[in-house]
Amino acid sequence: MKSDILTEKHRLGIGGVAIGTAFENITDEKAQEILQIAWDSGVRYYDTSPWYGLTKSERRFGDFLKNQDRDDFIFSTKVGRLFQQVPESEVPPTMWKKPLNYDFFHDYTSYGVQKSIEDSLERTGLSHIDIVYIHDLSEDQVGDRYPYFLKQARNGAFKILSELRSQGVIKAWGMGVNKIEPILDCIESADPDICLSATQYSILEHEDAVDRLLPVVRKAGVKLVSGAGYNSGYIAGRERYNYKDVIPKGMHEKRARMTAIAEKYNISLIDAALHFVLAADEFSSIIPGASQPEQVKDNMNALQTNIPAEFWKELKNEGLIYEKAQVPG
Numbered sequence: 001m002k003s004d005i006l007t008e009k010h011r012l013g014i015g016g017v018a019i020g021t022a023f024e025n026i027t028d029e030k031a032q033e034i035l036q037i038a039w040d041s042g043v044r045y046y047d048t049s050p051w052y053g054l055t056k057s058e059r060r061f062g063d064f065l066k067n068q069d070r071d072d073f074i075f076s077t078k079v080g081r082l083f084q085q086v087p088e089s090e091v092p093p094t095m096w097k098k099p100l101n102y103d104f105f106h107d108y109t110s111y112g113v114q115k116s117i118e119d120s121l122e123r124t125g126l127s128h129i130d131i132v133y134i135h136d137l138s139e140d141q142v143g144d145r146y147p148y149f150l151k152q153a154r155n156g157a158f159k160i161l162s163e164l165r166s167q168g169v170i171k172a173w174g175m176g177v178n179k180i181e182p183i184l185d186c187i188e189s190a191d192p193d194i195c196l197s198a199t200q201y202s203i204l205e206h207e208d209a210v211d212r213l214l215p216v217v218r219k220a221g222v223k224l225v226s227g228a229g230y231n232s233g234y235i236a237g238r239e240r241y242n243y244k245d246v247i248p249k250g251m252h253e254k255r256a257r258m259t260a261i262a263e264k265y266n267i268s269l270i271d272a273a274l275h276f277v278l279a280a281d282e283f284s285s286i287i288p289g290a291s292q293p294e295q296v297k298d299n300m301n302a303l304q305t306n307i308p309a310e311f312w313k314e315l316k317n318e319g320l321i322y323e324k325a326q327v328p329g
Contacts, residue, residue: 004223005130005172005194006045006284010074012274012303013045014038014296015227018289019060020052022243023233025098026291028060035064037293041300047196047225047287049078049135049176050116054091054099055123062124070127076196077124078135078176079116079157082107095243106142108134108149109156117164128169132161133176133196134186140178150185158190165193174222178242180213187220194284198227199242201283203269203276204235204254207322214282226277226286235273236295258320265311271302272311276321279328 018024019031026034035046048061058077065075083102091101107116113132120129134157139146161173174192175183178199186192195217201209201224217224234241234255241247255269262269277286290296312327321327 004284005074006223006225009042010045010285011278012043012299013047013074013225013285013287014043015287015289016046016048016052016057016061017232018291019048020057021097021099022052022095022289023097023240023291028063031060032064034290034293034296035061037296038290039064039068041296043296043300044073045076045285045287046073047076047131047227049133050083050120050123051078051081051104051135053096054094054102054104055083056096056098056100058120058123059100062126066125074130075124075126076131076133077120077129078133079113079120079161080106080108080135080137082112082115083119106136106145106149108137108153110160111156113157113160117170130171131194132164132170132173134158134161134174135176136178137175138177138179138182146182150182153186154189158186158192162191176227178228180209183213183222184216187216187222192222194223194225196225196227196287199231201226201277201280202229202231202235203258203273203321204231204251205248206276206325210322210324214280217282223284224280224282226283229277229286230270230273230288235269254320257318258315261311261314261318261320265308267305267307267311268302270298271305272307274299274302275305275307275328276325280326 048057050058081104083104086103088101137149142149164170172193174195175186176196180200183195231241232243259269262272277283288299309329315321
């Protein structure tokens with residue numbers, strides 16, 4: 001049975017990548033300040049993963065959320081890696097600026113999923129997890145081992161998560177990936193409720209998702225959550241794109257043209273990017289991260305901003321957004 005777990009009040013959430021020290025070494029105090037601002041601004045959907053900061057982000061979310069009424073928010077985390085504490089000299093090189101002293105390995109078996117959930121509950125101090133995403137089961141993360149791990153998940157993760165949902169242990173599950181194919185593969189062989197699609201659908205880049213992903217999830221009754229809806233900060237002016245330093249050819253020009261049109265209508269590209277994602281019927285929520293409290297406030301302000309219909313019309317006329325893409329209004 002499909003569960004529409006994310007409602008109107010969860011349309012803007014917060015993701016845990018930045019709080020896991022992806023881009024800078026955020027202190028515990030600053031992480032708590034960011035989460036407090038999010039809460040005070042009305043954010044009630046919190047998403048993280050044990051991968052972020054090698055368990056650091058998950059612990060930080062738990063430190064904050066365990067003091068809130070558990071019925072007042074939705075919490076999601078991820079499975080697919082198991083972690084063990086190691087000496088500092090044995091911490092593997094990762095994207096995290098200041099991770100905790102852990103090593104990890106991928107595990108999409110039934111045991112691995114149950115162990116990961118148990119570990120997450122212990123780290124966060126929360127009574128339960130609402131949504132569980134199967135994390136990074138995609139070629140960009142596991143390379144040529146993808147068929148092996150997909151088979152492992154089909155026999156393990158997919159089945160046990162459906163069982164845990166039936167038992168009421170979790171409310172919903174799905175994929176949490178940076179590519180389209182794993183979501184399609186999961187829907188083909190299992191019954192997910194909601195998938196976190198990162199880097200695949202933004203105002204700058206969405207054609208492939210419109211053509212291949214959205215029709216399939218719509219037919220299956222699966223909802224989507226947008227991760228990296230700002231292309232990991234590129235839309236906000238950062239010189240990184242989808243967590244990498246390599247900017248796709250032509251993207252500078254595209255961003256500059258969109259920004260100029262947005263300014264003409266007295267809005268920011270962040271305002272437009274947020275509303276673009278949420279205009280698609282398939283998306284229940286967008287969960288931008290934050291490394292500064294001001295970014296949380298900017299996101300909430302963007303949610304309240306009215307975007308003129310003429311803005312969307314101009315973008316389509318200029319060929320800057322795909323003619324088949326849904327826009328607000």
